[in-house]
Amino acid sequence: MKAQLGVLALAIGASAAVLGICTLGYGLYRHDDRLLRTGRRYVLFVLLAAVLAVGAMEWALISHDFSLKYVANNNARGTPLLFTITGLWAALEGSILLWALVLGGYLAFTVWKFRERATDPLVAWATIVGLAIALFFFALMLGPAQPFEKVARVPFDGRGPNALLQNHPLMAFHPPMLYLGYVGFTIPFSFAVAALITGRFGEGWLADVRRTTLVAWGFLSIGIILGAWWSYEVLGWGGFWAWDPVENASLLPWLTATAFIHSVIVQERRGMLRVWNLSLVIATFCLTILGTFLTRSGVINSVHSFTESAIGPWLLVFLGICAAVGIGLIAWRADRLRAPGRIDSPWSRESAFLVNNLLFAGFALVVLVGTVYPLLAEALQNRRLSVGEPYFDRMTEPIGVALLFFMAAAPALPWRATSGRVLRDRLLIPAWAGGLAMVLAVVLGADGFVEVLTFGLAAFALAGIVRQFVLGARAQRRTASVPIAAATVRTVRGNPRLYGGLVVHVGIVLVAVAIAASGAYSTKRDVRLSRNQSATVAGYTVTYLGSERTRSAQKQTVKARVRVEHDGSDLGIYAPAISIFPNTTDGIGTPSVRTGLVRDVYLTLVSSPNERGRVTIGVAINPMVVWLWIGGGVIALGVAIALIPTLRRRVVVPVVAEEAPAGAEPAAPRESGPPREPEPVGA
């Protein structure tokens, strides 16, 4: 019943996609507006089909219907409800279902958003591309990755989800967030392809997809940070990022998308970088498909690839088609893509953006090479090797520091050109703050050139951002005497894109500081302790008090009780644990983390009590890690602010020479760039 319903839904989805593509295509060919209006409605059926299929799968999971192979493999009677629901994305077939659902949602939203422009060829072409991508994923589920396959003999109980995936509630958030990010980039890709096909690669399509791109970027950022958090809270090795191929797979599109978000502004302002922007959008989408290939095809065996599956070649072919279409279209339109604008001075906002983009592209290249090199070496030369973490660390460190510098400096640079005086006025205070922070860091005992430099640049960037907010609020108060808080709100509402972007920058600063501090100043040691025995690691005394076993339908757990003391004060009792799930013989550790604003105490039960009652406990002291998660929250807040619709300005703020915050040139007539959006684009 559920299986039939699911397969029916998938068939409806695939047919709706085909019909939509044909109707829209024929409508475009015949210039028939009626067909274009009808064609776009098929998107709704695609969404409904995906909802129905996901509903059927969730129904099967919640009712423990083990006649479905997917349910039998990823659910058990003892699985708690939360992990029964998250079972949808605990393995390949279900996660493709989730993909289809998210894609259906994005497509339906886009069609709804452009309902007034249904007959616009740009929108029609974009819908066709989106539907074609949806068709591919529905085809995957009807072919090599069938979620609704039945088992020959219905087992009494299922195997349950992968033990690692039923051990922490973050499992409910990390994958959907990542998918909302990954899949969202389909929309800018569709519009980029549509812009190339229709020949309207001015700035219109960029404005059309600006918000969707930002939403996707925000979700991807949150998804990556939640993934790091999950890794930190579940995997128990004390860190959150190991340059694992699956981590890199999520980072790659983030890097190119971040570059795109910035270079879009240059194109909107100055009409430059058209080919570059198109390439970035196409690269971002292709990298999401590459990431899916790396994580889902079984080519890399990890927690993300549960079984070897036949979808690898499908994804590779699809990736090839997408890349070929993108590159081919750009080559075909090459002669018409020449940008009207050009960079006047190296000391300008646009050239800073250009450098930032090159750095992001370089970063992505470094990560890409390190990630796929082992695969290529094995495929082409049959050599098995891996690329060590030092490669990634050494290559990305200088790029990261340079990016931090440009992130701090670029918002202070005016467009087109600048003078030394302007630069001095705008950067003097932040520079002092940066220098002071470096001195302070050294006094407080920080060593390592890169780390100290990172702290300095972080303060430099923060001071610059605070300065912009203060100047904006001050300008508001000059026109209307309102309290500071109200003035700040008005400032932000006047240019949410600029100030939202600056808030995101604050989040990035926090993340950078957390990465630098936790990477350089962590201490980790394994201690073997008998009952009531203590050991001291980096000033923290841990005492093993004993252990207890508990048993539930889901798992058996051994918990060690460990008292943690620091400077003579009792920090409480922590309980790192190891759990055994019925479907595996291996123990899954659950670290116990005492999170603090300055440092985390991270305890793992490395081995449960032996015959003599002795345990091995991993003790790690990780400074500043919590700021990574806080930074993630700040990034989300910044994205939310940037999405606030701009108010049309009623009050014309007088342009204050020199002191006007960069980018807040409200009423000043723009010198160049075709007028496109009602709001002043300033970030």
Added chain:
Amino acid sequence: MRRRRALFAVGLCGVAIVAIVVLAVVLSENVVYFRTVSEAVNRRAADGNARFRIAGKVVRGSLHDTAHGVDFELTDGKATARIAHRGGQPALFKEGVPVVCEGHWGSGAVFDSDRILVRHGNDYSPPKVPDHQVRSGTQNAMAAADAVP
């Protein structure tokens, strides 16, 4: 103006070339090869002090605690190597399990390891892995989840 653009283009190409050379050098310095025990034993002279990963099964009865870690033998069925490991071990490390150690040959034909990776959840990853593949399994077969001591 033309001249400036040409200079800019040349400069950019120069930077790109330097960047690619640096990338290639750092990459080649950090490539860690993956060898089975017999491959590693055969190549001991050639490898010298170079770091690589060695894969095999922990021989039952060979595991001892030492002051800094553990001492054990690793086998792929054809050859056996003695491993001296410094540092912690992942939770799943025990006798008889397939593991990968990272390190280099030390003195007296002992492999000095400082990192052990244990293959995760045998009953989860590709269900039917023939035994010879487990022994020579690629580093990719090591779960991301594996404890890094």
